[in-house]
Amino acid sequence: MLKTKKQMAQLLAVGAVSALILSGCAAAEEDTSADSGDTSSDSSGDAASNEEVTIDLARFFGDCDDTTEGVTDVNEATTECEVIQILTNAFNAEDNGYTVEKLGGQAWGDYYTQLGTTFSGGNPPDVAVMHQHRLPDYVGRGLLTPVTAPLDAIGVDWSDYTAPALGAATYEGEQYGVPFDIHGSLWHVNVDIYEEAGLVDDSGEPIMPNSPDELLEQCQAVQDATGKQYFAHDWFEFGVGARLFLGLVWQQGGNITEDGVATPDSPEGAEALSLLNQLATDCSNPEQGYTDSDASFKAGDVAVLHNGTWIVDEYDRVSDFEYRALDIPNLYGDFGSWGDSHMWVMPTDSSRSPAEEEASLAFMAYLYENVGNWAIGTGHIAPRESIIESAEYSNAVQRDNYAGTAAYARMVPAVPGWAGAWDALSEELNATWVAGKDQAQALADAESRMNDALAD
Amino acid sequence: MSQKTIFSERRPEVPTAGNRLVKSVKKDFAGWGFIGPFMLIYLVFLVWPILQAIGLGFFKIDLLVITDRTFIGLQNYFRMFWGENMEWTLGNMWEWRIAGLLLLIPVFRGWRSKTLSTLESVVYSASLVVIFAGVMGLAPGDGGRWNDSLFWLSFGNTVLFVLLSTPVIVGVGLLLAMALNRPGRWTGVLRTVFFAPYVLSVSVLTLIWAFLLNPQLGLIGTFLEFIGLEPISFLTSPTLAMPAIVIATLWWTVGFNVVLYLAGLQDIDKSLYEAAEIDGASFWQRFRDVTWPGLRRTTLLVMVLQIIASFQIFGQVFIMTRGGPNGATRVSIQHIYESAFRDFNLGYASAMSVFLFLVMIVFSVLQFRFSRDET
Numbered sequence: 001m002l003k004t005k006k007q008m009a010q011l012l013a014v015g016a017v018s019a020l021i022l023s024g025c026a027a028a029e030e031d032t033s034a035d036s037g038d039t040s041s042d043s044s045g046d047a048a049s050n051e052e053v054t055i056d057l058a059r060f061f062g063d064c065d066d067t068t069e070g071v072t073d074v075n076e077a078t079t080e081c082e083v084i085q086i087l088t089n090a091f092n093a094e095d096n097g098y099t100v101e102k103l104g105g106q107a108w109g110d111y112y113t114q115l116g117t118t119f120s121g122g123n124p125p126d127v128a129v130m131h132q133h134r135l136p137d138y139v140g141r142g143l144l145t146p147v148t149a150p151l152d153a154i155g156v157d158w159s160d161y162t163a164p165a166l167g168a169a170t171y172e173g174e175q176y177g178v179p180f181d182i183h184g185s186l187w188h189v190n191v192d193i194y195e196e197a198g199l200v201d202d203s204g205e206p207i208m209p210n211s212p213d214e215l216l217e218q219c220q221a222v223q224d225a226t227g228k229q230y231f232a233h234d235w236f237e238f239g240v241g242a243r244l245f246l247g248l249v250w251q252q253g254g255n256i257t258e259d260g261v262a263t264p265d266s267p268e269g270a271e272a273l274s275l276l277n278q279l280a281t282d283c284s285n286p287e288q289g290y291t292d293s294d295a296s297f298k299a300g301d302v303a304v305l306h307n308g309t310w311i312v313d314e315y316d317r318v319s320d321f322e323y324r325a326l327d328i329p330n331l332y333g334d335f336g337s338w339g340d341s342h343m344w345v346m347p348t349d350s351s352r353s354p355a356e357e358e359a360s361l362a363f364m365a366y367l368y369e370n371v372g373n374w375a376i377g378t379g380h381i382a383p384r385e386s387i388i389e390s391a392e393y394s395n396a397v398q399r400d401n402y403a404g405t406a407a408y409a410r411m412v413p414a415v416p417g418w419a420g421a422w423d424a425l426s427e428e429l430n431a432t433w434v435a436g437k438d439q440a441q442a443l444a445d446a447e448s449r450m451n452d453a454l455a456d
Numbered sequence: 457m458s459q460k461t462i463f464s465e466r467r468p469e470v471p472t473a474g475n476r477l478v479k480s481v482k483k484d485f486a487g488w489g490f491i492g493p494f495m496l497i498y499l500v501f502l503v504w505p506i507l508q509a510i511g512l513g514f515f516k517i518d519l520l521v522i523t524d525r526t527f528i529g530l531q532n533y534f535r536m537f538w539g540e541n542m543e544w545t546l547g548n549m550w551e552w553r554i555a556g557l558l559l560l561i562p563v564f565r566g567w568r569s570k571t572l573s574t575l576e577s578v579v580y581s582a583s584l585v586v587i588f589a590g591v592m593g594l595a596p597g598d599g600g601r602w603n604d605s606l607f608w609l610s611f612g613n614t615v616l617f618v619l620l621s622t623p624v625i626v627g628v629g630l631l632l633a634m635a636l637n638r639p640g641r642w643t644g645v646l647r648t649v650f651f652a653p654y655v656l657s658v659s660v661l662t663l664i665w666a667f668l669l670n671p672q673l674g675l676i677g678t679f680l681e682f683i684g685l686e687p688i689s690f691l692t693s694p695t696l697a698m699p700a701i702v703i704a705t706l707w708w709t710v711g712f713n714v715v716l717y718l719a720g721l722q723d724i725d726k727s728l729y730e731a732a733e734i735d736g737a738s739f740w741q742r743f744r745d746v747t748w749p750g751l752r753r754t755t756l757l758v759m760v761l762q763i764i765a766s767f768q769i770f771g772q773v774f775i776m777t778r779g780g781p782n783g784a785t786r787v788s789i790q791h792i793y794e795s796a797f798r799d800f801n802l803g804y805a806s807a808m809s810v811f812l813f814l815v816m817i818v819f820s821v822l823q824f825r826f827s828r829d830e831t
Contacts, residue, residue: 109775112797112798113793113797113798116519116520116797116800117519117797119519119520119521120519120520120521120522137520137800138520141518141520141521142521143520143521235692236692236780236781237778286692287671287689287692288672291670291673292670292672292673295672295673296672417799419798419799420794420798420799423794423798427779427780427782427783430780430781430782431780431781431782431783434692434694434780434781434782435692435694435780435781435782435784437782448601449606452604453799456799456801
């Protein structure tokens with residue numbers, strides 16, 4: 001079929017290019033391993049001082065290269081992403097011989113999927129961010145390196161950490177992560193609406209309800225006086241309803257797990273779910289997801305928004321009404337609200353060179369030092385005593401208003417398989433207010449599905 | 457088919473002599489050269505993973521520690537298909553089972569018209585009876601439950617999506633193609649317009665539609681409000697969420713079917729239309745007797761591709777509803793994805809993929825078999 005030699009040559013070229021493309025990955029991988037081999041041998045030799053050691057960082061919090069390129073002053077940051085990216089830039093700008101490269105494409109939704117595949121692919125990152133509830137899945141499989149001693153040696157003072165933060169990063173007596181924050185749920189309040197409804201004290205501060213009845217009375221008062229929506233949160237997208245449910249169960253002295261077994265189907269669970277459904281029907285709009293609830297709060301249409309600590313600074317900046325970030329109201333006696341922790345971990349990787357390990361630990365220690373910048377720049381609760389007590393921290397906007405959360409927020413259970421169990425709980429609870437599923441049935445289904453996930 | 461003329465006619469000559477072989481390879485070089493790169497990628501990235509998935513289905517294997525695997529035989533399949541206190545009842549899913557048994561009619565007709573051999577007819581009939589009259593009567597009895605009820609929920613939703621989306625996306629594709637199959641400046645523009653969404657990634661598609669469907673901020677809600685109706689929250693309604701996903705998918709992928717149908721329409725001999733027109737055939741008669749038969753092969757291709765694509769529904773649902781509300785849009789691939797990547801259970805996820813793969817194969821083969829014999 002080939003009429004000319006030229007055609008034959010073209011065909012061969014096509015074949016050769018395809019072969020090159022196919023072998024490209026393998027070749028690239030070989031190069032990398034060769035490089036890292038060199039680095040490790042160099043690190044003991046003279047060339048080490050000139051070689052920049054590069055480590056991989058895996059994190060969520062989003063991409064914000066556009067606004068942070070070349071920026072090294074963390075005070076310029078306005079979002080979570082900008083804070084962590086500017087901190088990374090500043091670390092890279094230091095003359096320490098280390099470069100941190102962020103792995104690409106890790107959005108919120110698929111972060112753990114991608115992290116998981118780096119382990120199965122045998123090429124985990126050097127430093128990764130992780131929630132405390134995910135820690136058991138990885139530590140239990142021997143995938144994370146303990147960092148107690150090595151970080152102790154380069155100046156991390158573990159005793160400065162608050163008990164919940166330290167507990168979050170501890171698994172069977174060993175530290176596996178550097179806690180970066182405690183984050184929790186807050187009551188974001190539009191004080192103007194509260195004032196209009198006569199729900200403020202003499203000093204003009206919003207009065208918080210102390211029982212379910214008081215909560216529903218406030219709802220009625222706001223609706224009567226202003227015609228506005230009393231309560232909003234994300235009712236079906238990201239498990240926000242389950243967070244409040246958990247807090248309300250804790251407030252009644254109940255718990256969501258006992259000895260690793262899920263127990264949402266309890267009297268406390270039934271009470272919490274019933275209250276949430278009352279809120280959904282009488283005081284809120286269960287068709288609102290994260291974006292809608294956020295938008296209507298910002299627009300001044302809602303008295304209370306239940307959302308996290310991470311958005312305090314943003315609301316404080318953008319709201320054109322009097323804004324307060326307050327602790328979740330104590331409705332049943334015990335203080336309780338959902339909490340979790342972001343921490344930095346070092347995945348175990350036998351191919352990591354000593355120089356890379358040193359760089360990774362140096363970066364983790366650097367993040368430990370910048371815990372305050374993270375907390376002050378975002379609204380998250382600082383996990384270290386010295387920072388919580390610092391003037392700079394307590395002077396930051398709103399922080400005094402939710403000091404209770406800092407002190408008492410409880411962590412979601414850290415047990416293997418929690419991610420699946422939490423999704424199951426969240427889906428079943430959502431089904432009651434979004435689709436009218438029978439509440440008792442939803443709790444029973446949640447319990448069996450959660451335990452399937454935990455047993456897996 | 458052109459491949460046929462390249463290969464099959466020459467094949468018999470090959471074994472006769474060594475120099476013939478060399479000659480043949482030289483002659484077929486272009487053919488192999490063209491399909492070679494594709495075949496290589498196809499074997500490495502499709503056939504090999506499928507074989508691996510079939511193998512992994514017999515193991516308990518952890519995504520995070522993939523070297524750690526235990527052979528567990530058919531346990532993954534047992535988990536999928538079985539439950540506690542399983543009972544057979546006549547009334548279980550009877551609507552679906554009767555609908556399934558009605559498929560015996562085309563099989564019988566195929567046998568009567570001799571388009572299906574007796575053996576084939578017996579095999580099809582027996583399979584239909586075993587599946588719909590027999591197996592589908594099984595369900596957990598009182599106090600029992602499926603080992604994995606989400607597997608069945610998501611499979612049911614997937615089948616529902618296939619049944620809803622396939623006729624809609626194929627039908628609308630055909631209508632648009634017929635409307636756009638004429639010369640003119642605007643048809644060119646419109647063809648591009650209808651095809652354009654197909655190039656979008658699933659995240660862009662979902663961003664657009666989640667926004668459009670948003671009852672408070674979206675275009676549709678605002679429009680409904682404008683004409684005095686209550687905005688509808690499609691994605692939180694257990695009955696409307698799936699149709700909303702079908703419509704988003706229609707908008708996204710119909711362009712591909714339009715292109716295939718346009719190509720098919722242009723293959724139909726114009727003289728047939730002229731003859732029909734001279735005979736005074738109406739539009740409907742021309743469609744029924746010229747267009748539709750002329751598109752038979754295209755329709756077969758479009759249907760098979762659409763069924764396969766619809767079975768693989770995932771991205772739209774996962775991003776727009778995460779399977780909610782109350783599991784109404786949870787589909788098979790979401791369950792497979794979560795089992796593998798959230799729960800790290802790669803073996804079970806593989807077993808479920810194999811099941812889905814087999815279902816798609818059965819649908820495709822039947823589609824081919826019955827369409828081929830239609831005339």
